[in-house]
Amino acid sequence: QYQKVSRLPPGPVSLPLIGNLPQIVFYLWSTGSVVSTLDLLRKRYGNIFTLWVGPIPHVSIADYDTAHEVFVKNASKYADKFHAPLFREVKKEQGVLATNGEHWQEMRRFALQTFRNMGVGKDVMEEKIMGELNARCADIDKAAVDGVTVSHAADFFDLTVGSIINSILVGKRFDENNKQEFLTIKNALDRAFELFTPFDLTVPSWVLKTFFPRRYENIMKVNDECKNFAAKEADLRYAELKAGKYLIDENNIHDFTDAFLLKIQQDGENSDFNIESLKTMIIDLWITGQETTTTTLISGFNQLLLHPEVMEKARKEVLKITKNGSRPLSLSDRSSTPYLNATIGEIQRHASILNINFWRINHEPTYMGGHPVDSGAFVTAQLSALHVNDTIFKNAETFDPERFIRDEKLLQKVIPFGLGKRSCLGESLARSELYLIFGNLLLRYNFKPHGKLSTTEVMPYSFAKRPFKLEMEFLKI
Numbered sequence: 001q002y003q004k005v006s007r008l009p010p011g012p013v014s015l016p017l018i019g020n021l022p023q024i025v026f027y028l029w030s031t032g033s034v035v036s037t038l039d040l041l042r043k044r045y046g047n048i049f050t051l052w053v054g055p056i057p058h059v060s061i062a063d064y065d066t067a068h069e070v071f072v073k074n075a076s077k078y079a080d081k082f083h084a085p086l087f088r089e090v091k092k093e094q095g096v097l098a099t100n101g102e103h104w105q106e107m108r109r110f111a112l113q114t115f116r117n118m119g120v121g122k123d124v125m126e127e128k129i130m131g132e133l134n135a136r137c138a139d140i141d142k143a144a145v146d147g148v149t150v151s152h153a154a155d156f157f158d159l160t161v162g163s164i165i166n167s168i169l170v171g172k173r174f175d176e177n178n179k180q181e182f183l184t185i186k187n188a189l190d191r192a193f194e195l196f197t198p199f200d201l202t203v204p205s206w207v208l209k210t211f212f213p214r215r216y217e218n219i220m221k222v223n224d225e226c227k228n229f230a231a232k233e234a235d236l237r238y239a240e241l242k243a244g245k246y247l248i249d250e251n252n253i254h255d256f257t258d259a260f261l262l263k264i265q266q267d268g269e270n271s272d273f274n275i276e277s278l279k280t281m282i283i284d285l286w287i288t289g290q291e292t293t294t295t296t297l298i299s300g301f302n303q304l305l306l307h308p309e310v311m312e313k314a315r316k317e318v319l320k321i322t323k324n325g326s327r328p329l330s331l332s333d334r335s336s337t338p339y340l341n342a343t344i345g346e347i348q349r350h351a352s353i354l355n356i357n358f359w360r361i362n363h364e365p366t367y368m369g370g371h372p373v374d375s376g377a378f379v380t381a382q383l384s385a386l387h388v389n390d391t392i393f394k395n396a397e398t399f400d401p402e403r404f405i406r407d408e409k410l411l412q413k414v415i416p417f418g419l420g421k422r423s424c425l426g427e428s429l430a431r432s433e434l435y436l437i438f439g440n441l442l443l444r445y446n447f448k449p450h451g452k453l454s455t456t457e458v459m460p461y462s463f464a465k466r467p468f469k470l471e472m473e474f475l476k477i
């Protein structure tokens with residue numbers, strides 16, 4: 001370990017076997033958060049630093065230029081992610097989230113192509129997003145008393161985003177009538193996540209199987225239930241396809257499930273394309289697409305309510321471009337709404353979706369940002385620390401969309417979707433959702449807080465679970 005230290009970027013002194021765990025616990029306790037801990041380490045050791053988690057060195061990159069040099073310029077070297085052994089076992093080496101190598105590549109390529117064909121970032125996807133948003137707004141308007149509805153922000157955005165992703169994946173939307181179905185998937189997922197503890201994620205799965213068999217079986221069972229429920233439409237269609245009662249027309253693909261089944265219909269089942277991998281893909285995209293987008297929307301509205309002058313300025317801009325709201329805001333308006341774009345950028349900079357980003361495996365000795373990095377080290381761009389790096393974002397703690405108007409190039413350095421080969425697969429869909437939902441809700445309603453807001457500037461991921469209500473009043477122009 002001590003020999004290896006000279007072949008790694010600087011960091012706190014580490015102890016044999018336990019590495020920096022005592023310092024990490026101390027910093028977390030003294031600063032109060034993961035983001036502040038990473039920021040403190042960056043200030044002390046520089047933009048690239050090493051922490052030993054037990055016997056494994058973890059290299060964190062906390063500035064845009066080094067992250068770009070490593071994950072974009074040398075992208076092909078950093079395609080392999082580290083996956084916790086239990087997570088790999090739960091996923092049975094399938095899907096896009098907990099795999100590496102050829103299967104991951106096939107699944108990622110297929111999903112990106114399918115999203116592109118379905119028009120993510122184009123008109124078809126815009127129609128789906130606007131359809132869901134309008135349906136949710138109609139529910140809000142129905143429940144209004146004297147033009148005002150009080151809504152739980154988490155419920156409102158959860159159902160809207162959940163319905164968009166479900167309709168893209170299995171062609172089924174959720175509304176007030178079948179809301180229970182949505183809640184069943186959501187609660188099962190929340191339960192599955194709550195079951196995983198840091199202990200389960202670090203020990204080899206045979207340890208759990210041998211010494212904690214009930215716990216191991218429970219984790220596997222909850223995850224299987226969750227997957228089967230989310231993908232039950234796909235199961236039904238697959239059974240009909242097998243029985244010759246369902247034939248997919250390649251010119252009439254409605255959703256991700258149809259596209260995947262078409263591949264099976266054309267090429268037959270193989271180790272990559274089969275019903276189990278389809279079900280794993282559905283749950284992977286559900287997990288990655290739901291909570292991330294909802295959390296961004298919730299923390300975004302929290303910021304807008306804390307900064308009403310920003311909300312008014314963004315609203316003024318969208319009212320102008322849509323001629324006082326005589327038409328909805330569309331994705332084609334993006335180039336004409338610099339202030340709304342800047343506001344969403346600033347919301348994403350502050351909404352710390354992943355406090356700690358996923359680790360990649362460094363397979364060979366190399367240099368990063370001028371520092372040697374040994375083979376076997378785990379490496380990541382720490383997006384949360386990068387976004388509060390005050391050498392890039394002056395007065396980083398201040399919520400200030402104008403920073404992106406003063407310096408147009410600065411927005412490129414906000415990278416909430418990550419960089420390189422393992423960057424977010426749903427970036428284009430998520431960007432479309434955020435733009436259309438923020439912009440069109442500002443056109444439609446006046447927002448006021450109902451109860452207490454969070455005053456934390458950088459929102460931790462668990463924020464979405466906190467109670468937070470919105471008063472939505474129909475906008476009178």
Ligand code: HEM
Nearest residue numbers: 288289292293296358416417418419422423424425426430
């Ligand atoms: C505001 C919303 C979202 C944010 C901030 C976000 C952010 C991220 C980040 C930071 C990563 C990891 C990147 C890395 O390792 O460097 C990621 C991965 C991923 N995201 Fe998203 N995401 C969002 C929405 C979505 C949506 C809507 C989908 C799809 C429906 C999606 C699908 C995925 C998938 C599948 C991965 C794993 C990709 C791989 O390992 O190849 N995300 N996302």
